[in-house]
Structure formats: C-alpha cells, structure tokens
Amino acid sequence: MHTIRVMIVEDDPFWLERLTVDIGAERDIEVVATASNKADTLEQIQRCYPDILLLDIHLTGNRLDGIELLRDNPEVIHCPVIMLTSMVEQEIILEAFAYGAVNFLHKSSVSDIIQTIRDCYQGRMAIHPDAATVLRKGFVMSTQLDGLTPVEKEVFKLDQLGYNKPQIAAKLNKSFATIKNQLRTIRRKLGRIIERE
Template sequence: MIRTVIVDDDPMVCAHLREVFAFADDIEVVDEAYDGAAAVESVLRHRPDVVLMDLRMPGVDGLAAIPRIRSLDRPPVVVALTTFDTDDHILRALSAGAAGFLLKSTPPRDLIGLVRVAADGHTVLSPSASRRLVAAATTRHTARTTMLTQLTARETDILACLGAGLSNAQIAARLHLSEGTVKNYISQILAKLQCANRTQAGLLAHQAGLV
C-alpha cells in the first residue's frame, strides 16, 4: 500500500481527494492535515510514503513545511498539489524538496497514476509545470549564452579550459600565461557571465559548445 497524507486547508478538497483514492486499491489515505505544521506532525505520527501538499495555507504554508518534512529521518515523497502554477511557485516547491508539482485540476485517473509514479521515486510534473520549467531553463540558457559575446577571445579560450576541468596551473601552461594572469581572467569571466564559481562557468562552456 502507498500510505498517503493529504495536506490542504480546505476540507472539501481533502474529501474529494479521499474519494479519488478510494478507487485505487493500492493507495491508502492515512490522514489529513490542514496546515504545514500539522502536516509535519502527521508525517511523524503516520510515516506515510507520499504527502500531497497544498502550497498556500494560513499559518505554516506548504513551501515552509516541505523542507521540514524532507529533513526528517526517512522522509516521505512530497508532491505539491495546488491551484497555482506560476514559475515562482513551481521553482520554490522543487527547490524546497518537492518531488513533483501537480495541479488540483489533474483528472482523477491521472492523479492516481502520478501518485504511484512519485511513490516509485520519480519526479512528476503537470504538463503546464513542465512547459514553464522548460521555458524558464531556455530563457536562462539564452541569456547566459548571449553573455558570451561580451568575452574577449582570450577569455573565451580560458572559459573553454574551465569547461575541460583544467586547473589554473594547467590553463597557464596551455595558454603560456602566468597563474596570476589566469586568475585575473577567471575573475573577469565570472563577473561578465554572472557565475558564482568556476564550476558554473565550466557548465556554461559545455552548454555553449566550447568543450
């Protein structure tokens, strides 16, 4: 059985979801919680496999409750189930540790199947959430790739070396520069590309086809 806890501040929503899962002989709703704090207590008490978590609730909301639940010993899979599918809600829920993002408008049969998929350890996303994530990722990639045009030829060469995983000493030897000069170049590259570290810059080099 897939032991499931439903978290939503609307009792009608909880009742509807109970009816939906009553048609699945392998899913058991073991409890309902009406805010994030009660959700954490429910998880500790019932040790479910899956938690369906609304995001916007009075008191402790779902976005605050998700990381608390995920930090527990042997935490359940948490899937955001909400009415709102803005980019901010999707990214914040997934960043908090949610294994999926589904809309309450998901057809009952699909919802049952997606809970089973989530319980097996896979990420589940509503079609609109998938489209938004792809669009957001494409926008970020396009913006950063455009930033590459700000680099000089030498900086582009060094970025390619970062993508290849070379150390400062190795880059200096390959490009016949001093390590100090390489370090200065890397600082300039990180600033121009708005990268926090050389790993991010190296990843961008791969995305841009420099490696």
Template sequence: MSRIRIAIVEDDPDWLRGLTSYLGKEADFELVGQASSGQTGVELLERVEADVVLMDIMMSDSPDGIWAAAEIVQCTGAKVIMLTSMEDKELIFEAFKVGAVDYMVKTNFAEIPQAIRNAYANRSPIHPSVAEKMREEFRRLKHLEHEVRVKELRDLLTPTEVQVLDLIEKGHTQTQIADKFVVSIRTIKVHVGNILRKLGGKSSKEAAQKAKDMGIL
C-alpha cells in the same frame, strides 16, 4: 499486496473531502492522515509514516506548502507531490528546489493516482504543463544570469575603454583611434592591454567581438 501510505496536507475542506473519497477507491492506497496547514502537516509526519505526501502549496493565503515540503523531505523518506490551483513558475521552481518529486495542478484530478504510484516507484515524470513552466523559469534565470554578467563586465570597463572597444569593433586601427582621441599610440595600447586583462581574448578584435556578442557595445 503492500499498499502505498498517503498523507494529505490541504486547507480546503471540500477539496480534501473529495480527494480523500476519490483516492479511497484505489485498492493499493492507504490514507494514513491529513492536515490543514504546513505546521500541522509537519507534525503529522512526525507521528505517522507515509510513502507519499500530497501537499497543497497555498494555505492561509501564503505558500506554506513550500516550507512544509522542505521540512518533510529533509526529515522523512516521504515523496512529496505538490498540488495547487496555480501554475506559478516561481512556485514550481521553489517546489522542486526543496525536494518535491512532482507538481500537479488540481484540475488534473484524474491523473493524481498515477502520479502517486509513479512517485512511490521513483519514476515521477513531470507533467507537460509544469515542465513548460519550468523551462520558462530556467530561460528567465539564464537571461538574468547573462544580464548580471554583462553588468559586471561593463562596470569593469571605463567609459574610454568602452569607446575604444566600439571603435575597434567598427574596424578602426589603434593609430586611427589615437588620432581620434588626440593621444599617443602608447596610450591606446595601454587601454587595449587593460581591456584584454578584463575581458580576456588574444587580440583587441577578439575582445571587441566578445563585447558586442554580450551586448556591452
């Protein structure tokens, strides 16, 4: 039976010793090397071949593991599993962005062997607690993307155009709006034309509804 070659990058000597001892009891595992920093981890993987790398994220008080994981994924065929004591949404997101196949909190110690086997077999389900953190981060990014889009559209509109949209949304006709601003109906039509060009839509009412739905009004 071929064994899964494992490298460990971890700066906590007690955790490293415990993890090494724990994984050493698995008959299908072979520990091929260990390192205590991101840089030495990358150098280790230049010398030895590993199927799976267990990578601590926080080393020397910085997320050194993210950089190291990116280098290892890019330069080797190893699968990287991030191990950490932190459930930080941004770090989880960054870990998967650089190519990690799984992200496990160290308190889920007993689940590490199966996570290694899953990674080796290209079937790495994301741990439920991590999946929820990722969903939260995706929701945050989606909300941020929406806010940026709203700001871009709002910046395109002049204050007068926003006022015109607001009145249209409230049911005013273009004639009523012209009377309110004491301008000609032609001037209001020019404003409406500019609004449609900037926001899109087939009618002023459609543009006003879009502006309301997006939170511009």
C-alpha cells in the same frame, strides 16, 4: 501488493474531502493521514510515515505556504512530495522543485494525481505537463540571465513579478531613472522587450 500510504495536506474542506475520497477509493492506495496546518502535518508525518505526501501549495486558511513548510522542515519530511495547486505560477513551480518537490499538479486533475502517486512510488518521476513547460522555460530563462549582473537580476525578477518602475525603484532604494535605464539594458541583453509602461 503493497498499499501506497499517502498523506494529504490541504486546508480547504472541499478539496480535502474530494481528494481523500477519490484517492482512498483506489485499491492500491490508502490515505493514512490528513492535515491542514504545520503542527499537524509534522506530527502526522512522524507518526504515520507515509510513502507519498500530497502538499497543497497555498494553505491560505492557515497563512502558510506549502513551499515554506517543505523548505523549513527537510529533516521531518522524509518522503517524496507532490505539490498541489489551484493555479499554475512559474515562480512558484520553480521554487517548489528547488526545495525538493518531485512533481507539481493542478488539484482538480484527480486521475493524474492518482497516476502520479503510483509513478512516484515506483520511482518513475515523469514531470506532469502542468509543470514541464514551466521548468523548460525556467531553464532557458536561467541560462539567459547568466549575462545579467546581480543588480539587474534583482530588477528583472521584480519586473517579472508585476512591479512597475516606481515600485521597483522604491523597493530597491534607487531612482526611477536608474530603474528605467537598467530595464533598457536588461531588454537589450535578453533580446526581448520586458519593460512595462
């Protein structure tokens, strides 16, 4: 039986130790490398050639986004990537999959992570429930957004990220009245209220 070679990229010492110990305790999985920053990650991948990469999505201690690492280094990151997080955010999950992640899990779900490693290695790519609902909503939303103009899509995205009307106006260099009217148009097109007070 081949031992599944796993690399963990995590900058929080608590989570790094917990994941390394719990995953390494499995008979069929070996943690061959760990890293906490971009340089070490890219070096270790080329040195160890892991079968699976577990990549934390918020490498806050190093001011590095796991998605940024995945996006900017496709020629180095040659193995399947399972993204780990401590929170579930729709925009981030969709972006992770867009740049090639094969799954997305909450890092506290260690037993799920272990099973996902095995499934991924064996080519079974069932999306974990942490991400499945978000992906479904994202697909439905992207279909609905097809009816919006490019400018309306930009306004809508900022609205969904929590920007208020004055902030959207400033960011897009438009008047408050214009943004207010565009949000009303978007609300009408999507058939639901998205406007923020």
